[in-house]
Amino acid sequence: MTPPDINSPEEQARYRRGLEVLNAIDGGGAPAVMDSLGDIAPALAHHVVAFGFGDLYSRPALEPKQRQLVTLGILASLGGCEPELEVHIKTSLNVGLTPAEIVESFIHTAGYAGFPRAINAIAVAKKVFADRDLLPVT
Amino acid sequence: MTPPDINSPEEQARYRRGLEVLNAIDGGGAPAVMDSLGDIAPALAHHVVAFGFGDLYSRPALEPKQRQLVTLGILASLGGCEPELEVHIKTSLNVGLTPAEIVESFIHTAGYAGFPRAINAIAVAKKVFADRDLLPVT
Amino acid sequence: MTPPDINSPEEQARYRRGLEVLNAIDGGGAPAVMDSLGDIAPALAHHVVAFGFGDLYSRPALEPKQRQLVTLGILASLGGCEPELEVHIKTSLNVGLTPAEIVESFIHTAGYAGFPRAINAIAVAKKVFADRDLLPVT
Amino acid sequence: MTPPDINSPEEQARYRRGLEVLNAIDGGGAPAVMDSLGDIAPALAHHVVAFGFGDLYSRPALEPKQRQLVTLGILASLGGCEPELEVHIKTSLNVGLTPAEIVESFIHTAGYAGFPRAINAIAVAKKVFADRDLLPVT
Amino acid sequence: MTPPDINSPEEQARYRRGLEVLNAIDGGGAPAVMDSLGDIAPALAHHVVAFGFGDLYSRPALEPKQRQLVTLGILASLGGCEPELEVHIKTSLNVGLTPAEIVESFIHTAGYAGFPRAINAIAVAKKVFADRDLLPVT
Amino acid sequence: MTPPDINSPEEQARYRRGLEVLNAIDGGGAPAVMDSLGDIAPALAHHVVAFGFGDLYSRPALEPKQRQLVTLGILASLGGCEPELEVHIKTSLNVGLTPAEIVESFIHTAGYAGFPRAINAIAVAKKVFADRDLLPVT
Numbered sequence: 034m035t036p037p038d039i040n041s042p043e044e045q046a047r048y049r050r051g052l053e054v055l056n057a058i059d060g061g062g063a064p065a066v067m068d069s070l071g072d073i074a075p076a077l078a079h080h081v082v083a084f085g086f087g088d089l090y091s092r093p094a095l096e097p098k099q100r101q102l103v104t105l106g107i108l109a110s111l112g113g114c115e116p117e118l119e120v121h122i123k124t125s126l127n128v129g130l131t132p133a134e135i136v137e138s139f140i141h142t143a144g145y146a147g148f149p150r151a152i153n154a155i156a157v158a159k160k161v162f163a164d165r166d167l168l169p170v171t
Numbered sequence: 172m173t174p175p176d177i178n179s180p181e182e183q184a185r186y187r188r189g190l191e192v193l194n195a196i197d198g199g200g201a202p203a204v205m206d207s208l209g210d211i212a213p214a215l216a217h218h219v220v221a222f223g224f225g226d227l228y229s230r231p232a233l234e235p236k237q238r239q240l241v242t243l244g245i246l247a248s249l250g251g252c253e254p255e256l257e258v259h260i261k262t263s264l265n266v267g268l269t270p271a272e273i274v275e276s277f278i279h280t281a282g283y284a285g286f287p288r289a290i291n292a293i294a295v296a297k298k299v300f301a302d303r304d305l306l307p308v309t
Numbered sequence: 310m311t312p313p314d315i316n317s318p319e320e321q322a323r324y325r326r327g328l329e330v331l332n333a334i335d336g337g338g339a340p341a342v343m344d345s346l347g348d349i350a351p352a353l354a355h356h357v358v359a360f361g362f363g364d365l366y367s368r369p370a371l372e373p374k375q376r377q378l379v380t381l382g383i384l385a386s387l388g389g390c391e392p393e394l395e396v397h398i399k400t401s402l403n404v405g406l407t408p409a410e411i412v413e414s415f416i417h418t419a420g421y422a423g424f425p426r427a428i429n430a431i432a433v434a435k436k437v438f439a440d441r442d443l444l445p446v447t
Numbered sequence: 448m449t450p451p452d453i454n455s456p457e458e459q460a461r462y463r464r465g466l467e468v469l470n471a472i473d474g475g476g477a478p479a480v481m482d483s484l485g486d487i488a489p490a491l492a493h494h495v496v497a498f499g500f501g502d503l504y505s506r507p508a509l510e511p512k513q514r515q516l517v518t519l520g521i522l523a524s525l526g527g528c529e530p531e532l533e534v535h536i537k538t539s540l541n542v543g544l545t546p547a548e549i550v551e552s553f554i555h556t557a558g559y560a561g562f563p564r565a566i567n568a569i570a571v572a573k574k575v576f577a578d579r580d581l582l583p584v585t
Numbered sequence: 586m587t588p589p590d591i592n593s594p595e596e597q598a599r600y601r602r603g604l605e606v607l608n609a610i611d612g613g614g615a616p617a618v619m620d621s622l623g624d625i626a627p628a629l630a631h632h633v634v635a636f637g638f639g640d641l642y643s644r645p646a647l648e649p650k651q652r653q654l655v656t657l658g659i660l661a662s663l664g665g666c667e668p669e670l671e672v673h674i675k676t677s678l679n680v681g682l683t684p685a686e687i688v689e690s691f692i693h694t695a696g697y698a699g700f701p702r703a704i705n706a707i708a709v710a711k712k713v714f715a716d717r718d719l720l721p722v723t
Numbered sequence: 724m725t726p727p728d729i730n731s732p733e734e735q736a737r738y739r740r741g742l743e744v745l746n747a748i749d750g751g752g753a754p755a756v757m758d759s760l761g762d763i764a765p766a767l768a769h770h771v772v773a774f775g776f777g778d779l780y781s782r783p784a785l786e787p788k789q790r791q792l793v794t795l796g797i798l799a800s801l802g803g804c805e806p807e808l809e810v811h812i813k814t815s816l817n818v819g820l821t822p823a824e825i826v827e828s829f830i831h832t833a834g835y836a837g838f839p840r841a842i843n844a845i846a847v848a849k850k851v852f853a854d855r856d857l858l859p860v861t
Contacts, residue, residue, distance in 0.1 A: 034606050036643040043595055054586050066842065072859035073849045076644070077830045081838055084636045085282045091588040092628070094275035095240075102237055103276045106244030107283045108839065110423075112527035113802035116846075117283075117839040137232035138241045140491045144223045145245045145255075146423040148495055149522065149531040152480065156530075159487045169486035172468050174505040181457055192448050204428060210445035211435045214506070215416045219424055222498045229450040230490070246425065248837075250665035251388035254432075255425040278629045285800075285836040286633055287660065287669040290618060294668075297625045307624035310744050312781040319733055330724050342704060348721035349711050352782070353692045357700055360774045361558045367726040368766070370551035375516055378509075379552045382520030383559045384701065389664035392708075393559075393701040413508035414517045420499045421521045421531075524699075526803035554767045560699040561662075562771055563798065563807040566756065570806075573763045583762035637834045646827035651792055654785075655828045658796030659835045669835075689784035690793045696775045697797045697807075 039079040048079055051087030058090070058097050058128050066120060097128035105138040109154035110146035118157045132162055132170045177217045186217055189225030196228070196235050196266050204258060235266035243276040247292035248284035256295045270300055270308045315355040324355055327363030334366070334373050334404050342396060373404035381414040385430035386422035394433045408438055408446045453493040462493055465501030472504070472511050472542050480534060511542035519552040523568035524560035532571045546576055546584045591631040600631055603639030610642070610649050610680050618672060649680035657690040661706035662698035670709045684714055684722045729769040738769055741777030748780070748787050748818050756810060787818035795828040799844035800836035808847045822852055822860045 037044050055064075070078040090100060104121050108114040125135050135158055143151035162168050175182050193202075208216040228238060242259050246252040263273050273296055281289035300306050313320050331340075346354040366376060380397050384390040401411050411434055419427035438444050451458050469478075484492040504514060518535050522528040539549050549572055557565035576582050589596050607616075622630040642652060656673050660666040677687050687710055695703035714720050727734050745754075760768040780790060794811050798804040815825050825848055833841035852858050 034609055034643050035645065036640055037599070037602070043598075047589070050589070057586055069849070070842070070845065073852065074826050074830055074845050074860070077833065077838075077841060077845065080636070080640060080830075080833070081842075084632070084640070085838060088588055088632060088636070089279060089282050091586050092275060092278070093587065094271045095279065099237075099240055099272070100279055102233075102240040103244035103279050104283060106241035107248040107280060110245040111248055111284060111802060111837075111839065112525060113843070114839045116843065133232045134237070136488050137230060140230070140488055140494075141227060141233065141238055141241050142245060143491065143494070144227050144424055145242060146249060147419075147421045147426075147525075148491075148499060149421060149525065149528045150423075151491060152484070152495075153527070153530065155484065155488050155491065159483070162487065170488070172471060172505050173507065174502055175461070175464070185451070188451070195448055207435070208428070208431065211438065212412050212416055212431050212446070215419065215424075215427060215431065218416075218419070218498070218502060219428075222494070222502070223424060226450055226494060226498065229448050231449065249388060249423075249425065250663060251429070252425045254429065274626050278626055278632075281629065281632070281837075283837045283839060285663075285840075286629075286637060286834055287663065287666045288837075289629060290622070290633075291665070291668065293622065293626050293629065297621070300625065308626070310747055310781050311783065312778055313737070313740070323727070326727070333724055345711070346704070346707065349714065350688050350692055350707050350722070353695065353700075353703060353707065356692075356695070356774070356778060357704075360770070360778065361700060364726060364770060364774070365555060365558050367724050368551060368554070369725065370547045371516075371555065375513075375548070376555055378513055378516040379520035379555050380559060382517035383524040383556060386521040386525055387560060387664060387699075387701065389705070390701045392705065409508045410513070413506060416506070417503060417509065417514055417517050418521060420503050421518060422525060526801060550764050554764055554770075557767065557770070558700055561695075561697045561702075561801075562767075562775060563697060563801065563804045564699075565767060566760070566771075567803070567806065569760065569764050569767065573759070576763065584764070641831060641834050644827060644830070646823045647792075647831065651789075651824070652831055654789055654792040655796035655831050656835060658793035659800040659832060662797040662801055663836060685784045686789070689782060692782070693779060693785065693790055693793050694797060696779050697794060698801060 036076075039076055044079070044083065047083040047087050050091070051082035051085070054086040054091045055082060058124055066116070098125075098130055101125040101128055101130055102134075102138055105135065105154075106142060109139055109142045109150050112150055112153070115153070115157050118154055119161060122158050122161045126161075126165070126167075132158075132167050136170050174214075177214055182217070182221065185221040185225050188229070189220035189223070192224040192229045193220060196262055204254070236263075236268055239263040239266055239268055240272075240276055243273065243292070244280060247277050247280045247288050250288055250291070253291070253295050256292055257299060260296050260299045264299075264303070264305075270296075270305050274308050312352075315352055320355070320359065323359040323363050326367070327358035327361070330362040330367045331358060334400055342392070374401075374406055377401040377404055377406055378410075378414055381411065381430075382418060385415050385418045385426050388426055388429070391429070391433050394430055395437060398434050398437045402437075402441070402443075408434075408443050412446050450490075453490055458493070458497065461497040461501050464505070465496035465499070468500040468505045469496060472538055480530070512539075512544055515539040515542055515544055516548075516552055519549065519568070520556060523553055523556045523564050526564055526567070529567070529571050532568055533575060536572050536575045540575075540579070540581075546572075546581050550584050588628075591628055596631070596635065599635040599639050602643070603634035603637070606638040606643045607634060610676055618668070650677075650682055653677040653680055653682055654686075654690055657687065657706070658694060661691055661694045661702050664702055664705070667705070667709050670706055671713060674710050674713045678713075678717070678719075684710075684719050688722050726766075729766055734769070734773065737773040737777050740781070741772035741775070744776040744781045745772060748814055756806070788815075788820055791815040791818055791820055792824075792828055795825065795844070796832060799829050799832045799840050802840055802843070805843070805847050808844055809851060812848050812851045816851075816855070816857075822848075822857050826860050 139154040205216045277292040415430040481492045553568040691706040757768045829844040
């Protein structure tokens with residue numbers, strides 16, 4: 034019962050495949066999170082990339098814009114995921130969702146998870162959009 | 172401080188607009204839920220239709236397939252929403268999401284909300300798909 | 310670092326005080342839950358009564374009807390608490406909340422925790438009210 | 448499948464009715480939240496007011512103090528709703544709940560949603576009460 | 586951006602390593618869940634085994650009894666995870682946690698996530714223990 | 724229906740027993756939280772100590788290291804419990820869990836509650852470990 038060596042050629046190949054997916058969709062925020070895990074949980078960073086992006090995100094049944102819509106719904110309704118929402122709002126823009134579509138996902142969330150979750154998610158979006166001069170959203 | 176009369180012409184017009192949206196997307200499960208509210212919370216049934224569908228769902232910034240992806244992410248990750256998941260898996264099929272796309276939304280959920288939420292949502296999908304002879308999903 | 314003996318005179322006095330509170334407000338469902346803990350977690354049953362009712366519920370800053378409103382909001386929004394909701398809907402009736410007030414608490418929940426949580430809570434209320442011939446709610 | 452025009456006379460009438468309710472109960476915090484939505488999700492601000500306050504909050508089955516008790520229970524137990532808790536603690540004071548009743552709602556929450564949710568909600572209350580010179584609570 | 590072929594030699598090796606871990610700890614319930622995914626989401630079953638058990642569970646920093654304690658805390662507090670709790674209560678017994686330790690994990694949960702989550706988890710444990718003639722727990 | 728006087732000899736004895744448990748395990752953070760409750764909810768501080776530590780934590784069925792593993796799983800998966808996580812990461816170190824075991828609990832959480840909850844919990848651990856010169860974790 035030993036885990037794989039994350040530095041083995043097989044795991045490094047998995048990691049590279051995940052990183053390719055991540056680089057293809059990423060808005061620039063995720064790598065910083067990955068870096069912050071380096072001195073405390075490098076295996077988690079490995080698995081986020083190798084499993085989260087290489088194994089899951091790469092699957093063709095949903096295209097990136099569709100995956101981001103699912104992700105925005107999940108993160109908004111879980112609550113307490115502001116740092117992850119920020120990363121995924123940037124990623125959503127990067128894969129081609131418009132600011133209006135991102136906002137709409139959160140307005141839609143109001144009906145299923147209530148106004149507070151929706152309003153909190155929109156507050157994160159507002160910060161991201163302001164940094165990128167994307168306000169007002171029309 | 173009085174609420175609107177849900178039987179007024181204005182509210183009935185709002186309700187009819189919501190019902191039109193609901194009928195356009197519905198897979199057949201929602202009306203049963205609405206009916207079950209009739210003798211205990213008719214105002215809630217009114218607001219689900221008038222607000223949830225007439226005001227929110229009808230907004231053009233996301234098309235129905237996109238809205239369903241957000242909804243599947245929300246309901247799967249909230250947990251304890253099996254009846255609502257059943258309704259929305261049917262609706263998702265009805266608006267044109269494929270069984271593979273619905274399943275993929277839940278597989279994707281595993282990375283953000285964990286395996287249990289994903290597995291529970293897929294168990295609901297399996298029941299819906301079995302009833303409609305849509306198994307196996309390929 | 311040893312816990313109190315739940316059979317000591319002091320703990321039995323705490324338990325009796327809690328049981329008095331529970332009996333004063335209870336709609337008949339809680340004791341069954343307590344009984345079911347007897348052969349697996351009697352200490353938990355003791356603490357639910359001694360702490361939950363004797364220490365917390367007995368506090369005069371909120372009267373029972375007010376406490377039940379808080380409780381209904383909590384249980385509806387947590388989700389997955391159908392057995393506890395059933396107990397507390399009965400308790401709410403017993404302390405004098407009307408069926409309309411109970412239902413209204415759940416309709417109100419829709420705005421803050423979304424329609425699914427509200428609808429699920431109302432489904433539990435409907436079952437309790439049907440058993441007691443309290444439908445329709447007007 | 449088009450949503451209502453939020454600037455139509457009918458929607459403006461709904462909005463005004465909601466705003467009247469909001470002004471009647473508001474402690475001064477909500478409008479700031481509404482304003483912050485103006486350049487990113489004005490429709491959500493409209494719906495919070497028109498639906499949340501005009502359609503739901505205005506219903507007479509619960510009076511404002513009762514509604515606030517339900518709301519405090521919901522927001523405390525959901526977690527991650529600190530900004531909304533702040534608004535609703537102010538509103539609770541404004542409609543006549545005492546600081547002791549507000550605190551008691553959160554102490555009560557400890558039994559149903561655990562100590563962390565209760566302690567976090569009380570930390571928000573402490574900040575609001577300190578700003579208004581309402582400490583200590585007795 | 587293509588996912589790994591779960592039937593490739595590399596992925597089959599990952600799967601076998603995970604299955605070895607699963608078989609070493611499993612109480613007999615998990616394979617049934619895995620089987621149920623076969624005709625709807627075989628990739629998810631693959632990832633639960635290859636990632637969940639092969640990559641995560643196999644890590645030596647926590648031994649199986651310790652991992653089960655973390656898992657019991659997570660599943661009890663998430664709520665709505667009754668099927669997964671059942672599997673993991675069986676696994677916990679299998680790796681050597683006593684019924685009293687399992688129950689104690691849930692009693693402990695009461696303080697951090699409230700009585701309802703604790704009581705619901707204990708109800709699942711009671712069912713598992715009854716099937717195995719492990720009641721009463723002393 | 725009156726609560727116990729928390730200043731009575733019986734309650735003071737319960738409090739002292741809880742404080743003894745708390746002092747035996749505490750990493751130095753909890754008392755600050757308790758102090759902050761003094762002018763707003765002293766009864767809650769009393770119950771956290773008397774019930775949470777005196778009644779629950781003191782129970783011998785799990786030793787402190789085991790209880791902390793359960794607690795870390797609960798707090799990480801609930802989300803929005805960063806202040807409590809900080810206290811309990813310190814307590815975990817104090818009772819003898821290693822930084823690697825604490826981190827591993829959170830990596831394990833990724834499989835059951837998703838990457839965001841795991842990453843957020845590790846961010847809190849990183850802050851605690853940095854303050855105590857415990858980085859990198861190996």
